Amino acid sequence: xxxxxxxxxxxxxxxxxxxxxNHEYGxxxxxxxxxxxxxxxxxxxxxxxxxxxxxLFAGLIRLELMTPEGDxxxxxxxxxxxxxxxxxxxxxxxxxxxPAVLGNFVLPLMIGAKDVAFPRLNLLSWYCxxxxxxxxxxxxxxxxxxxxxxxxTPYSSTYSTGFVSVALMGVFINGFSSILTGVNFxxxxxxxxxxxxxxxxxPLFIWAHYATSLMMILGTPVxxxxxxxxxxxxxxxxxxxxxxxxxxxxxxxxxxxFYSHPAVYIMIVPGFGVISEVIACFSRKAIFGYSFVAxxxxxxxxxxxxxxxxxxxxxxxxxYAGMVxxxxxxxxxVPTAVKIFNWTATMYRGSIDLKSPLMYAxxxxxxxxxxxxxxxxxxxxxxxxxxxxTYFVVSHFHYVMVGGMVMAYLSGxxxxxxxxxxxxxxxxxAMTGAVLIFLGFNLTFFPQFVLGYLxxxxxxxxxxxxxxxxxxxxxxxxxxxxxxxxxxFVCLVWSLFKGAKAGPNPWTAKGLEWEIESPPxxxxxxxxxxxxxxxxxxxEEDVLLADKGSH
Amino acid sequence: xSKDFSLHPELASTFALQIDLLYFLLVAISVFFTVAIVxxxxxxVIKYRRKSDDERPKPIHGSLPLELAWSIIPFxxxxxxxxxxxxxxxxxxxxxxxxxxxxxxxxxxxxKVQHPEGKRExxxxxxxxxxxxxxxxxxxxxxxxxxxxxxxxxxxVVPGRYNTMWFEATxxxxxxxxxxxxxxxxxxxxxxxxxxxEEQDYQNWLGGGAAGESMVEAGMRHFxxxxxxxxxxxxxxxxxxxxxxxxxxPVQLASGEVVVADEAYIRESILRPTSSIVNGYQPIMxxxxxxISEETLLQLITYIKSLSEAAK
Numbered sequence: 001x002x003x004x005x006x007x008x009x010x011x012x013x014x015x016x017x018x019x020x021x022n023h024e025y026g027x028x029x030x031x032x033x034x035x036x037x038x039x040x041x042x043x044x045x046x047x048x049x050x051x052x053x054x055x056l057f058a059g060l061i062r063l064e065l066m067t068p069e070g071d072x073x074x075x076x077x078x079x080x081x082x083x084x085x086x087x088x089x090x091x092x093x094x095x096x097x098x099p100a101v102l103g104n105f106v107l108p109l110m111i112g113a114k115d116v117a118f119p120r121l122n123l124l125s126w127y128c129x130x131x132x133x134x135x136x137x138x139x140x141x142x143x144x145x146x147x148x149x150x151x152x153t154p155y156s157s158t159y160s161t162g163f164v165s166v167a168l169m170g171v172f173i174n175g176f177s178s179i180l181t182g183v184n185f186x187x188x189x190x191x192x193x194x195x196x197x198x199x200x201x202x203p204l205f206i207w208a209h210y211a212t213s214l215m216m217i218l219g220t221p222v223x224x225x226x227x228x229x230x231x232x233x234x235x236x237x238x239x240x241x242x243x244x245x246x247x248x249x250x251x252x253x254x255x256x257x258f259y260s261h262p263a264v265y266i267m268i269v270p271g272f273g274v275i276s277e278v279i280a281c282f283s284r285k286a287i288f289g290y291s292f293v294a295x296x297x298x299x300x301x302x303x304x305x306x307x308x309x310x311x312x313x314x315x316x317x318x319x320y321a322g323m324v325x326x327x328x329x330x331x332x333x334v335p336t337a338v339k340i341f342n343w344t345a346t347m348y349r350g351s352i353d354l355k356s357p358l359m360y361a362x363x364x365x366x367x368x369x370x371x372x373x374x375x376x377x378x379x380x381x382x383x384x385x386x387x388x389x390t391y392f393v394v395s396h397f398h399y400v401m402v403g404g405m406v407m408a409y410l411s412g413x414x415x416x417x418x419x420x421x422x423x424x425x426x427x428x429x430a431m432t433g434a435v436l437i438f439l440g441f442n443l444t445f446f447p448q449f450v451l452g453y454l455x456x457x458x459x460x461x462x463x464x465x466x467x468x469x470x471x472x473x474x475x476x477x478x479x480x481x482x483x484x485x486x487x488x489f490v491c492l493v494w495s496l497f498k499g500a501k502a503g504p505n506p507w508t509a510k511g512l513e514w515e516i517e518s519p520p521x522x523x524x525x526x527x528x529x530x531x532x533x534x535x536x537x538x539x540e541e542d543v544l545l546a547d548k549g550s551h
Numbered sequence: 552x553s554k555d556f557s558l559h560p561e562l563a564s565t566f567a568l569q570i571d572l573l574y575f576l577l578v579a580i581s582v583f584f585t586v587a588i589v590x591x592x593x594x595x596v597i598k599y600r601r602k603s604d605d606e607r608p609k610p611i612h613g614s615l616p617l618e619l620a621w622s623i624i625p626f627x628x629x630x631x632x633x634x635x636x637x638x639x640x641x642x643x644x645x646x647x648x649x650x651x652x653x654x655x656x657x658x659x660x661x662x663k664v665q666h667p668e669g670k671r672e673x674x675x676x677x678x679x680x681x682x683x684x685x686x687x688x689x690x691x692x693x694x695x696x697x698x699x700x701x702x703x704x705x706x707x708v709v710p711g712r713y714n715t716m717w718f719e720a721t722x723x724x725x726x727x728x729x730x731x732x733x734x735x736x737x738x739x740x741x742x743x744x745x746x747x748x749e750e751q752d753y754q755n756w757l758g759g760g761a762a763g764e765s766m767v768e769a770g771m772r773h774f775x776x777x778x779x780x781x782x783x784x785x786x787x788x789x790x791x792x793x794x795x796x797x798x799x800x801p802v803q804l805a806s807g808e809v810v811v812a813d814e815a816y817i818r819e820s821i822l823r824p825t826s827s828i829v830n831g832y833q834p835i836m837x838x839x840x841x842x843i844s845e846e847t848l849l850q851l852i853t854y855i856k857s858l859s860e861a862a863k
Contacts, residue, residue: 070739075736075737075738075739076736079733079735146735146736148733152693152694152732152733154692154693154694155693155694155734155735158693159659160735243710243711244711244840246823248711249694249709249710249711250712283608284601284606284607285608285610285611286610286612288611288613289612289613289614289617289618290613291613292613292618313640314696314705314706314707315709315714316706316707316712316714319640319641319644322640323637323640326633327633330632330633331629333626334622334625334626334629337621337622337625338618338621338622341617341621342613342618344588344591344595345611345617347592347595347596348595348599348611349608349611350595350599351599351601351602351606351607351608352596352599352600352601353600353601354596354600362592362596365589365592366589366592369584369585369588369589370581370585373580373581373584374581376577376581376632379633379636380573380632380633380635380636381633381636381640382569382570382573382635382636382638382639382640382643383570383573383577383636385570385640385643385703385704385705385706386570386703386704386705388696388705389696389698389705389731389732390731450558453560454557454560454700455560455698455700455701455727455729457698457730457731457739458731458733459738459739460738460739461738462739463739466557508604536610537610538610539607539608539610
């Protein structure tokens with residue numbers, strides 16, 4: 001795929017020995033690092049902590065819902081649990097996971113750059129994340145927040161008694177982490193591509209991150225302003241959303257969803273990028289319809305800004321506005337369907353090796369399909385009236401976010417793990433984790449579609465007893481799901497100590513990141529690579545820059 | 552209220568069957584695509600599994616006809632479903648003119664219901680069968696949502712505005728009533744029941760118990776007590792505009808704007824009189840914000856509506 005201009009440099013002597021993990025030691029070398037790879041690892045550790053925290057809350061919620069009575073927790077405690085589950089998972093895990101962990105690590109490698117365009121901003125983004133996360137965690141410890149992750153007014157601004165303002169400030173500051181990452185990625189993709197890496201030679205992972213970065217930059221300021229306004233109303237009684245002070249509570253929903261709908265695409269589109277890479281690699285095929293897959297990401301990013309009102313069909317907004325929002329929402333189904341069909345077609349006449357990253361990616365397709373198709377139920381105006389604010393929505397959202405996004409993240413994590421850590425995990429255990437997660441997930445969330453159609457409202461601490469059997473099934477599934485995550489965690493951590501050396505390219509994958517050592521050296525490339533061929537050129541011979549550079 | 556487990560909620564309104572048909576259509580489409588795609592993927596994984604590590608399959612870069620086909624076909628399916636859903640939504644939105652009015656006020660954490668005849672209830676709603684019912688709803692505090700799964704309908708109940716919903720029950724019985732919008736600590740106990748009765752039973756129920764004044768009578772009493780009548784006389788010439796024949800008609804405001812005098816306008820004019828001064832009048836009316844309850848407001852509005860009905 002590439003050739004190098006100059007012969008080997010002496011700096012790279014000791015092939016495979018000096019890498020970004022071992023060239024410096026000590027806590028300071030990590031906390032003040034400007035290396036995109038180390039920042040990716042910092043994000044990996046911290047987002048995993050928030051995932052564990054959010055998962056713990058989810059487990060407690062499922063335990064409470066085993067019985068119709070509110071016998072395990074007080075109502076207030078239950079309300080705080082589901083709020084903090086949402087806040088931790090959405091703002092501190094899902095939004096940063098793929099871009100900030102995998103994107104930070106592999107985006108510069110994929111385009112042949114030594115780092116991102118603004119390494120100091122990149123570190124600052126992690127500090128924004130950590131500061132925001134600390135504030136949100138403080139809100140939990142200090143007394144909790146019970147508004148739901150949506151922070152709807154006037155409940156959040158006037159009636160709630162929890163530490164709403166602290167949590168809002170946490171999410172606000174965390175928003176800057178997203179914005180800085182977005183700015184960094186856009187600039188990096190524009191300015192730091194290696195010679196020969198034209199726009200249409202970019203891996204689809206890069207296209208997906210480009211689209212995501214646009215959304216982060218355009219959307220995040222709006223939610224930041226909104227949350228600031230809620231906090232101001234909460235602290236100083238400003239009349240913005242409270243009708244008693246002449247405000248409009250529905251205005252907050254408009255502003256909130258203007259960001260938060262694109263935010264679900266901020267979460268899922270980077271996942272699309274991962275899936276494209278993994279399917280191409282494990283089928284040894286170029287992505288079918290490359291430009292359609294690339295532009296569908298951009299189409300989703302743009303259309304995503306025009307559908308916020310589909311969260312508000314029951315609020316009493318104008319029926320004509322409802323029609324427009326419903327129409328555009330259906331329109332998004334098209335680029336989404338295009339992606340699914342193209343991924344499927346990529347596997348046609350491929351050479352398919354069903355390893356754990358592909359297993360997660362195929363799990364993603366199945367679950368995301370169900371998540372997407374149930375989304376059309378909710379965009380159908382009359383249907384949404386019955387389903388809105390029921391468990392059907394809860395289930396749809398989890399199919400997209402956990403079934404879709406978390407599976408995509410895990411697919412990417414398994415795919416690039418050997419590159420990041422230089423070691424292989426145990427394939428059999430990784431498969432076991434993937435299968436347990438897939439089965440546990442379906443058992444947890446499929447019954448919730450039925451619950452929702454039966455009319456079970458979301459955010460209910462106690463519920464009528466006819467719903468119990470489905471809740472018990474769901475809790476059973478959550479147990480299997482939790483076990484799957486444990487297996488996965490142990491399997492990956494184990495590999496750090498006992499895993500076999502991965503070598504530069506364990507999957508015989510194409511792409512610049514696979515042509516250098518695992519783990520990469522501090523500056524990634526010994527020489528600036530020059531790209532001479534198309535992406536996913538799986539029919540061509542394998543090239544290793546690392547070998548060329550060091551022998 | 553059925554306590555048995557079932558996979559399907561009861562059908563008890565004119566909407567229920569239509570919504571269910573739409574639902575089954577969507578389920579059929581979803582099952583078709585899910586099964587088809589998953590089957591193809593499983594087939595590919597088996598058929599094209601890697602047999603040797605040297606395999607370098609020939610690349611296939613795409614196909615424009617295929618791309619067009621799998622863009623256009625889903626698009627038309629989506630448009631079909633959109634049209635069905637939007638058409639149904641329009642019918643669910645517009646109450647028939649002859650619908651029976653019932654008024655609902657939500658508060659943390661109960662539903663307060665007033666019937667025009669004066670009967671009041673809490674966490675219960677009694678309605679006659681085969682009669683369109685129009686609910687006019689508001690909240691005293693945070694946002695709630697009035698949800699009746701057996702009728703397949705719900706609507707948010709928002710402070711500071713009147714939202715309406717309508718339905719026509721088709722089956723005598725008792726049905727779950729839920730608050731569907733998260734509203735704080737006791738959100739999950741803000742539940743109740745909707746009782747659908749035969750017309751005669753409903754009339755008996757309305758007449759039973761302590762027969763109080765009707766909503767119009769109560770509204771008239773407040774109108775006198777709060778001193779509204781001092782300025783808003785039944786003929787023109789008072790310090791404020793006359794309210795006879797105003798409801799539902801366009802009003803020319805001092806700002807030059809013309810608005811229709813609906814429930815929201817009357818509410819706004821009582822709570823924040825200076826926000827919409829009628830052309831030719833002075834901004835001298837005191838505010839009633841915080842001084843009268845949502846129920847009293849609804850009674851006043853019902854009374855002012857009745858002035859227009861009488862005039863016709």
